[in-house]
Amino acid sequence: xxxxxxxxxxxxxxxxxxxxFAAPAAMAxxxxxxxxxxxxxxxxxxxxRIRRTASSTSAPVAYVGEEVIEDRGFTTxxxxxxxxxxxxxxxxxxxxxxxxxxxxxxxxxxxxxGAGRTLTLVNGRRFVTTSSGMGEARVDSNIIPTGLIxxxxxxxxxxxxxxxxxxxxxxVNYILKDDFEGFEVDAQYGNSWEYGDYEQPSLRxxxxxxxxxxxxxxxxxxxxxxxxxLSFSDRPRSNLSRITQGNPLDTxxxxxxxxxxxxxxxxxxxFNTNGIVFSLPAPPPNFLxxxxxxxxxxxxxxxxxxxxxxxxxxxxxAQGGDGFRYSExxxxxxxVERQSFNAIGHYxxxxxxxxxxxxxxxxxxxxxxAQGHSRTVLNGNGAPYGAIMFNFTNPFLTSDAIAALxxxxxxxxxxxxxxxxxxxxxxxxxxxxTTHTTDSYRAMLGLEGxxxxxxxxxxxxxxxxFARVEGESFSWGVLLTEFENALxxxxxGAGGAICAINADADTTNDDPNCAALNPFGYGNISDAAxxxxxxxxxxxxxxxxxxFLATLGSTLFDLPAGPIDYVxxxxxxxxxxxxxxxxxxxLGLVGTGATTLATSGDYxxxxxxxxxxxxxxxxxxxxxxxxxxxxxxxxxxVDNSIAGExxxxxxxxxxxxxxxxxxxxxxxxxxxxxxxxxxFAPTNTVxxxxxxxxxxADRINSGPNPAVRRANCEAEWAANPAYGNLATFQDPAENxxxxxxxxxxxxxxxxxxxxxxxxxxxxxxxxxxxLTLSVDRLEIDLTDGLVAFTTEDFMAACYDNVDxxxxxxxAFTRLAAPDGTNPAGTVVEGRTTTVNAxxxxxxxxxxxxxxxxxxxxxxxxxxxxQLTLGLEATHTSSLTTSVVGATEERTDNxxxxxxxxxxxxxxxxxxxxxxxxxLSYLDDVVAEANATIESTPNPYLERNITHSISGAYExxxxxxxxxxITNLTDEEPSYPSLSYGDIxxxxxxxxxxxxx
Numbered sequence: 004x005x006x007x008x009x010x011x012x013x014x015x016x017x018x019x020x021x022x023x024f025a026a027p028a029a030m031a032x033x034x035x036x037x038x039x040x041x042x043x044x045x046x047x048x049x050x051x052r053i054r055r056t057a058s059s060t061s062a063p064v065a066y067v068g069e070e071v072i073e074d075r076g077f078t079t080x081x082x083x084x085x086x087x088x089x090x091x092x093x094x095x096x097x098x099x100x101x102x103x104x105x106x107x108x109x110x111x112x113x114x115x116x117g118a119g120r121t122l123t124l125v126n127g128r129r130f131v132t133t134s135s136g137m138g139e140a141r142v143d144s145n146i147i148p149t150g151l152i153x154x155x156x157x158x159x160x161x162x163x164x165x166x167x168x169x170x171x172x173x174x175v176n177y178i179l180k181d182d183f184e185g186f187e188v189d190a191q192y193g194n195s196w197e198y199g200d201y202e203q204p205s206l207r208x209x210x211x212x213x214x215x216x217x218x219x220x221x222x223x224x225x226x227x228x229x230x231x232x233l234s235f236s237d238r239p240r241s242n243l244s245r246i247t248q249g250n251p252l253d254t255x256x257x258x259x260x261x262x263x264x265x266x267x268x269x270x271x272x273x274f275n276t277n278g279i280v281f282s283l284p285a286p287p288p289n290f291l292x293x294x295x296x297x298x299x300x301x302x303x304x305x306x307x308x309x310x311x312x313x314x315x316x317x318x319x320x321a322q323g324g325d326g327f328r329y330s331e332x333x334x335x336x337x338x339v340e341r342q343s344f345n346a347i348g349h350y351x352x353x354x355x356x357x358x359x360x361x362x363x364x365x366x367x368x369x370x371x372x373a374q375g376h377s378r379t380v381l382n383g384n385g386a387p388y389g390a391i392m393f394n395f396t397n398p399f400l401t402s403d404a405i406a407a408l409x410x411x412x413x414x415x416x417x418x419x420x421x422x423x424x425x426x427x428x429x430x431x432x433x434x435x436x437t438t439h440t441t442d443s444y445r446a447m448l449g450l451e452g453x454x455x456x457x458x459x460x461x462x463x464x465x466x467x468x469f470a471r472v473e474g475e476s477f478s479w480g481v482l483l484t485e486f487e488n489a490l491x492x493x494x495x496g497a498g499g500a501i502c503a504i505n506a507d508a509d510t511t512n513d514d515p516n517c518a519a520l521n522p523f524g525y526g527n528i529s530d531a532a533x534x535x536x537x538x539x540x541x542x543x544x545x546x547x548x549x550x551f552l553a554t555l556g557s558t559l560f561d562l563p564a565g566p567i568d569y570v571x572x573x574x575x576x577x578x579x580x581x582x583x584x585x586x587x588x589x590l591g592l593v594g595t596g597a598t599t600l601a602t603s604g605d606y607x608x609x610x611x612x613x614x615x616x617x618x619x620x621x622x623x624x625x626x627x628x629x630x631x632x633x634x635x636x637x638x639x640x641v642d643n644s645i646a647g648e649x650x651x652x653x654x655x656x657x658x659x660x661x662x663x664x665x666x667x668x669x670x671x672x673x674x675x676x677x678x679x680x681x682x683f684a685p686t687n688t689v690x691x692x693x694x695x696x697x698x699x700a701d702r703i704n705s706g707p708n709p710a711v712r713r714a715n716c717e718a719e720w721a722a723n724p725a726y727g728n729l730a731t732f733q734d735p736a737e738n739x740x741x742x743x744x745x746x747x748x749x750x751x752x753x754x755x756x757x758x759x760x761x762x763x764x765x766x767x768x769x770x771x772x773x774l775t776l777s778v779d780r781l782e783i784d785l786t787d788g789l790v791a792f793t794t795e796d797f798m799a800a801c802y803d804n805v806d807x808x809x810x811x812x813x814a815f816t817r818l819a820a821p822d823g824t825n826p827a828g829t830v831v832e833g834r835t836t837t838v839n840a841x842x843x844x845x846x847x848x849x850x851x852x853x854x855x856x857x858x859x860x861x862x863x864x865x866x867x868x869q870l871t872l873g874l875e876a877t878h879t880s881s882l883t884t885s886v887v888g889a890t891e892e893r894t895d896n897x898x899x900x901x902x903x904x905x906x907x908x909x910x911x912x913x914x915x916x917x918x919x920x921x922l923s924y925l926d927d928v929v930a931e932a933n934a935t936i937e938s939t940p941n942p943y944l945e946r947n948i949t950h951s952i953s954g955a956y957e958x959x960x961x962x963x964x965x966x967x968i969t970n971l972t973d974e975e976p977s978y979p980s981l982s983y984g985d986i987x988x989x990x991x992x993x994x995x996x997x998x999x
Contacts, residue, residue, distance in 0.1 A: 060657070062761050065849070108133060108439075121170075122162060143367065143443075150189065160781045168675050196990055266316060274380070278301040294307055303524045346360075366440070380422065393420065466553075518531035616634075665766075696736065711802075788840050794835065800840075815833045854873075927944065963995070968990070
């Protein structure tokens, strides 16, 4: 029997309450904020739970303070993440391939290793997964309360021995204010400078007070912000409607001529939103119906007018013409509206005991324009069936249309059919957008304190939390049976139209709700017909987490350099998820007719960890060139009820050579457990496209090793003569829904494991006071990587291997002989699942520098203010993936993972004025992995540099005004990319902060 939410929260709170009355105590600090202890400041830095004097860590940690939020006009925590060079931006933007722009959620993703490999914490504690339906353990940055962020700490590399699963690439810890006093209102408005179409309003209320003579503090924050949805037509670059298609000028793999050529603007010549008329339900252009010597289409009013197919380049694309514009298949950007309420507080129950509490509620609603409903001669783009058959008896045809079509084919007037190829693009359903809504709830209650036993001082924490995310993805689906009923229209004998199933009173399958549908032209579908053929489609999901964490820290014994510190921790985590498709989806009434099953799952963990900090040299005990030498170690044992047992560890060394130079190094073993979806997702079968076929004539010279790919394809074609000529082979499954794809979980998955090494230095030269420079090398070697494999991935792994792995090559099937619709060699069966996909390695460096310029030394006659210069850069020297022994594929130096990305900041303050400048840099890269002039007409993307400025003026203690311009020079993304740079263009923000 499922435990109620109330009972879960009650149980969690009761655990903490028992400790409240049972523990001896002295007040301790929360895991991630500073407190005074004697004469020295003690803190807990992300990456460890040991309290220590403020000092550098053995692994690189990046910090983002609250001033950055104000300077850059950030309205969400996602803005902070996307402004960090070591993060792969998560911007919910379509890439121009026809895919949607995303569900609006944005997750931290360090070093291009994927969002599931970066762990998110709030105040040092794990947070419930917000992603859909038992997906990867990811937390949407949109739900973090911007108004309460004190700072963000980012551990770059590892962390699983301290925090558990998912800390492969690193950890992002949002640290919230717990001592806010006063009341402030923050309002901001931003928009696109040139286009005026990207309004970004935000409003925050933050208040807090101390009470009971300072023993307690409570603070709250309520905020709202939004950003709009954008179409491809809203920006010049995306409105190019660019694709690449086979290049007829290409003569071979070494001629210096690309195998594909640009098509601008690309249109689908065989369908549009009015409807194009075909004599047979097949896509060759000779089946276009000709009226008065020109192809025919319906006008918006249902009349027959000439149709210009453009410069037909093959099936399905043309350059120009009246066909459906390729760039209009989906939206460019997802719009997001977010609102949240948070409360955080603490109370000193005694001088030695503190009670902490946190509450969060967040609602996000994202809207994206997905591919619309269509019925075309291609049987693609989401259409379950082909073009719509009609004849002269259709009551929605005008007499003029019947006459015009009869002139093209006299048999039409005697009952011969024709076919309508049409993309409905918002005409069928109330809207072609998909809405993603999430409601997140979290409550945490904790205690912390100190006590003495024997001659040792101890500090401890205990906390319990309950969190729940309720999500929904909603769109309008077209009911397959009802759609056919509504299309079969006949005259009602009085100048109107009714469904054919209702024309005969003796018909046994009458549907009294059926309303005849007019498919001809644009916007001619009645409200009754629209209501009859559409139904809500989508799914709901629920994720729940109960987490109990207890820590105990103290010292073991004293060494000459100081005491040995340690922390012991126990964590119990329970995770549940359920996924419930709407009724129409479960019954297979919409879309392709495939049924989607409801599913649920749960697991729990028992986790024990220990950390130790050993000062080898330091304090009064020093050596030449060794002012301090410190060793840190950690170990974590995890017992996962599904994934089994795992032990991970970490070790670090921090060596202060002189006052100026500190050297650090760390090594760790980290892990990520497979999620419930990856293990147990239900098996479903859908008809879809297969993705890129490596053996296509325009793909065969690509890949990590083109010679291997070509040799494997040639060998298969030689063994199967029915496949035809490999030099001209084009797999229709690449673009059209002809492949039966089986999706589902993989119960044989294992934990993925990574070994991470970091080493570097922090340099603060005495001859240049105010300068701090840190450089760290990171090496991550991941084995048994959990990777979602599609049919396209299985094909690539098959053909790009010298020794073709059976498990990869058996995951798809080609058509042995032509079937009348598709040629032999077409991929007709495929697979989508998660696999432990071999090895992923990352090597690179993170660089940080800050210089407080001594202006007062130069300008001595007046106050010059304070100038701070900052630099953050990430260098990716290698990112490789090898699948089950396949040739290594390099994805560094690509648009997804550039060799260099960086940010330079200059901040000048003087009195009430604060001015900032920021430069963002992306290096020259190849457009995609293994791109050459042989595989693409634009194999390289030029470096991309954008500039932003802002300023703030504190009018008085109660009011500060600010304004800024982002992308000052209106720099577009590097051609032809839509995302390597800033597609939004120049935009501004103005804001005000009122304090009471």
